[in-house]
Amino acid sequence: MMNLEERTATHTESGSIQDPTQSSVNASRRKLLVGGAAMIAMAGAPIGSPASASKSPATSDMRGDGQRKETPDTLTTRDGTKIYFKDWGTGQPIVFSHGWPLTADAWDAQMLFLGEHGYRVIAHDRRGHGRSSQPRNGNDMDTYSDDLAELFEFLDLKKAIMVGHSTGGGEVARYLGRHGSKRVVKAVLIGVVPPLMLKTDKNPGGLPLALFDNIRAGVASDRSQFYRDLTLPFYGYNRPNVEISESVRDAFWLQGMQGGIKGEYDCIKAFSETDFTEDLQRIEVPTLILHGDDDQIVPINDSVLLSAKLVKNSTLKVYPGLSHGMCTTHADQINADLLAFIKG
Numbered sequence: 577m578m579n580l581e582e583r584t585a586t587h588t589e590s591g592s593i594q595d596p597t598q599s600s601v602n603a604s605r606r607k608l609l610v611g612g613a614a615m616i617a618m619a620g621a622p623i624g625s626p627a628s629a630s631k632s633p634a635t636s637d638m639r640g641d642g643q644r645k646e647t648p649d650t651l652t653t654r655d656g657t658k659i660y661f662k663d664w665g666t667g668q669p670i671v672f673s674h675g676w677p678l679t680a681d682a683w684d685a686q687m688l689f690l691g692e693h694g695y696r697v698i699a700h701d702r703r704g705h706g707r708s709s710q711p712r713n714g715n716d717m718d719t720y721s722d723d724l725a726e727l728f729e730f731l732d733l734k735k736a737i738m739v740g741h742s743t744g745g746g747e748v749a750r751y752l753g754r755h756g757s758k759r760v761v762k763a764v765l766i767g768v769v770p771p772l773m774l775k776t777d778k779n780p781g782g783l784p785l786a787l788f789d790n791i792r793a794g795v796a797s798d799r800s801q802f803y804r805d806l807t808l809p810f811y812g813y814n815r816p817n818v819e820i821s822e823s824v825r826d827a828f829w830l831q832g833m834q835g836g837i838k839g840e841y842d843c844i845k846a847f848s849e850t851d852f853t854e855d856l857q858r859i860e861v862p863t864l865i866l867h868g869d870d871d872q873i874v875p876i877n878d879s880v881l882l883s884a885k886l887v888k889n890s891t892l893k894v895y896p897g898l899s900h901g902m903c904t905t906h907a908d909q910i911n912a913d914l915l916a917f918i919k920g
Contacts, residue, residue, distance in 0.1 A: 651730050653703075653723055655714060660707035661700035661727060665691050669736040670918070672699040673724065673744030675767075676847055677795075677803065677832040677840045679706030682741070685907035686914065693915060700727055702747070704839015706831065715842035717850045721750040728759050737918055739764040741903060742874060743847040746770050753855025763863045764914060767874055767900050770852035770883050779851075781878040788848045795841050803832035809872040812899030824904055856886035863890040864917045866910065868898030891917075 651659045662680050670690055672683040680699035687697040701708040703723055704715050724747060728736070738760055740748030745768025752763065775782035794802035807825040808814040832840070865887070867880035874880075876894065884892040893913065895902060903910050 650708075651700075651727055653726050655711070656709075657703050657711050657714065657723070658709040659700050659703060659723055659727060661698060662687070663696070663698045663731065665694070665696040667695045668918075669696045669698055669731075669733045671724075671728070671733065671736050671738050672697070673738070673740040673747040674699065674702065674705070675742030675744050676843050677705065677835055678828065679831045679834060681706070681827070681831055682903070683739075686739070686903060686911060689907070689911040690915065690918075695918070698727075698731065698733070700724070701835075702744075702839075702843075704843065705835040707834065710836030710839055712838055715839045716846050717746060717750045717852075718754065720747045720846070721754050724751050725755045728755075733759055735759075735761045737762045737764065739766070739914070740768060741766045742900065743769055743843065746847055746850060746852055749852045749855040749859065750850070752861070753852070753858040757859070757861045760861055762861050762918065763859065764866065764917065765863060765880075765883065765887075766866045766903060766910070767868065767871055768865075768879065768883065769847045769850075769874055770856055770879065771886060772851045772853065773848045773874065773879070779878070783848075783875075783878075788844055791844050792841060795837065795844070799837060799840070800829070800833060803829050810899065811901035811905055812868075812870055812872070814872075815870070815899075821905075824901075828901075852883075853886060856883055857888075859887050859889075861889070863887045864913075865890050865892045866895070866902075866913065867892075868895045868900065868902045870897050871900045873900035 649660060649662065651661065653659060660680070664687065672680065672686065674680055674682045679701045683697075683699045687699060691697045700723075702720055704710050727733075736759055738748045738751070740746070740763075745765040748763055748765065749768070749770050752760065772779045773783055774788070775784050791802075794805075804825065807828045810828065811821075811824060812818055813820045813825070865880055865884050867874075867876050869876050880892065880894075884890050895906070895909070898906055
């Protein structure tokens with residue numbers, strides 16, 4: 577976490593006219609172009625998935641009641657906030673909750689992989705993040721979990737597997753603690769913030785408030801540069817002999833900048849100061865807990881090692897040398913472990 581502290585404290589250093597005589601020629605050209613485009617589209621379709629059978633996930637996926645009907649990609653919550661979500665496939669549902677300051681797109685590698693293995697994969701943009709609304713109020717863990725509960729009800733999800741990363745892991749824990757597990761059969765917590773990040777009298781091993789104040793200052797003063805800098809410790813790109821992917825850094829920055837500054841600013845308090853101890857103790861479903869031992873964002877000693885003791889039916893797996901962003905940097909490894917747990 578020291579590298580994140582250094583990073584957060586010092587980031588500021590840084591229309592045409594056509595000849596009528598050509599109409600028949602142009603008509604022929606149009607037919608040729610349309611035919612060619614159709615051939616290209618067919619050639620680009622996945623093997624075993626003819627282009628004629630391809631349908632948009634937003635309009636053709638099976639709803640929880642078993643009826644095929646139009647499914648919008650936004651849910652309007654009871655307080656009027658619009659929550660954007662992706663819903664692909666028709667199998668057993670797997671519901672993903674993303675980390676801060678990201679979006680549902682952070683789960684692309686997992687959604688693609690598990691979707692190809694026959695699962696229905698669903699991920700939403702948390703309020704204030706990504707393509708969801710940017711309300712001034714409600715940027716707290718109780719409301720995040722209530723939004724998620726409304727999504728479960730809207731899609732009528734049953735026997736779902738919940739997967740949360742970082743702040744999203746807190747969202748999963750709060751959902752299970754607040755709404756129960758009647759719609760859930762398993763949970764996965766990856767690099768999660770619970771039980772409590774902030775250092776307090778009851779949590780002496782936590783991180784100092786000054787660290788989170790530095791994060792708030794970075795977001796308030798120049799969040800674009802702050803998010804760019806944050807990618808280094810997030811993905812372990814500040815370690816020796818690590819190959820840096822600038823495209824991964826760009827994707828992180830883009831997702832962060834899609835959200836609203838108010839919601840993302842408020843979320844810092846939500847992920848750092850919320851105590852999830854009682855939520856973890858209330859989890860009743862089998863839970864897989866994954867963490868990299870070189871996580872510089874959520875240090876392992878005061879997070880997962882404590883969470884694993886609080887969740888009754890949990891399995892802990894620690895990845896030597898992996899970072900907070902291991903779902904992206906080591907997607908194949910994480911995907912394989914997710915699939916094995918889900919199938920088990």
